[in-house]
Amino acid sequence: MKKQHQVILSIGTNQGNRLKNIVSCIDGLHNEIGTLIRVSKLYETPSWGFESEKFYNCAVVMHTHKTAHQLLDECLLLEEALGRMRSEAEGYQSRIIDIDVIAFDEEIITSDKLQVPHPEMQNRLFVLLPMKDLNLDWRHPILQMYLHELLIISEDKSNCTYIQNLDIPIAKLKLDHFNYIAIEGNIGAGKTTLTNKLAEDFNAKSVLERFADNPFLPKFYEDQSRYAFPLEMSFLADRYQQISDDLAQFDLFKDFIVADYHIFKSLIFAKVTLAEDEFRLYKTMFDIIYKEMPKPDLYIYLYQSTERLLINIKERGRSYEQEIPAAYLDKINNGYLDYIKSQKNLNVLIIDVTDRDFQSNQEDYVFILNEIQNKISGQ
Structure with missing residues (x-):
């Protein structure tokens, strides 16, 4: 799965209740378009290029999988929803809300609808000053200059006045209170997708299961009875080694760890795939290992119906998964739910x-994110 794009947007307004316009725009961007991970301070700035009432301006950092043009189209729709009426008159005009795409990663984009980086950003203090608050290691891909260098050379000496701080939408979700979060679910439920998004959005270290490196997995789907035991034992050993190593190696630059599996899944899958005598032997080994493993502070189980799982599995196109029967997925799901019911001391969110x-x-x-927030706050 590809990493999310990092987008810098500039927001401005000089009509109506300017603070309300800014806050509504921030909420709309985050709830409908992409995840806002940073928000600058709010500034009052003079109009640029025409005479009008002063503007309120800020800048935000967004994470998104959307393309730049998809993002632009959705921002234009949000402007319209917030009341902006575009005029055919030439030149700059007052506006209830304005959203400009300033940067899209460090890409250079030139089209009839969009130019990135914004061609005037280096000339506008009301863009540069809020961007400085975002504390980004971003370099202008055309000018090959960092933000502090752009501020030095800028000829715009406008009086940009600090008004107040603005809330960051994801700040209320205190995931960094946890040391270790496990995301679980059936095959194709979206565990890795969610793990990667949380890790990118909340500055966490991601631990991803190395299923693709297991040589027994394709063979298992061809001949389950023959390869079930070596498959489950190899998964158990690998999961134990990976989690032990990653949890032991504290990353000073990350706030917590989020993994797309919990080692107990080994027992769930083994119970479904192994013969009775093999499972007894396997469980003996598992119980020894499980006692030594750290338990997650939050265990999130993503439930999906079997019908939906089969669609997801088909869409992601792994050849060795295409013949997985619905009955097998049902057994795995029941195994997870039985495990969750049996764990009295596990902090579980389904x-x-x-x-x-x-x-x-x-x-x-x-x-x-709201479901996680409700769990944390005890609602």
Whole structure:
């Protein structure tokens, strides 16, 4: 899965209730378009290029999987929803809300609809000053200059006045209170997708299961009875080694760890795939290892219906998964639910994501964040 794009947007308004306009725009961007991970201070600035009332301006950093042009189209729709009426008159005009795409990673984009980086950003203090608050290691890909260098050479000496700080939408979700979060679910439920998004958005270290490196996995799907035991033993050994290593290696630059599996899944899958005598032997080994493993501070189980799982598995196109029967997925799901019911001291959150696409649909991702927030706050 590709990393999310890092986008810098500039927001401005000089009509109506300017503070309300800015806050509504921030909420709309985060809830409908992409995850806002940083927000600058709010500034009052003179109009640029024409005479009018003063503007309120800020800048934000967004994470998104959308393309630059998809992002632009959605920002224009949000402007319209917030009341902006575009005029055919030439030149700059007052506006209830204005969203400019300033940067899209460090790409250079030139089209009829969009130019990135914004061609006037280096000449506008109301863009540069809020961007400085974002503390980004970003370099202008055309001018080959960092933000502090752009500020030095800028000829715009406008009086940009600090008004107040602004809330960051994801700040209320205190995931860094946890040391270790495990994301679990059936095959194709979206564990890795959610793990990567949380890690990128909340500055966490991601631990991803190395299923693709297991030589027994394709063989297992061809001949389960022959390869079930070596497959489950190899997964158990690898999961134990990976989690032990990653949890032991504290990363000074990350706030917590989020993994797309918990080692107990080994026992769940083994119970489904192994013969009775093999499972007894396997469980003996598992119990020894499990006692030594750290337990997650938060265990999130992504539930999806079997019908939806089969669609997801088909869409992601791993050849060795295409013949997985529905009955097998049902058994795995029941195994997870039985495990969850049996764990009295495990901090569990079950989220039904059957009808949600939290990679492509920001509203679905925000739904998951809200579910986590409700769990943390005890609602």
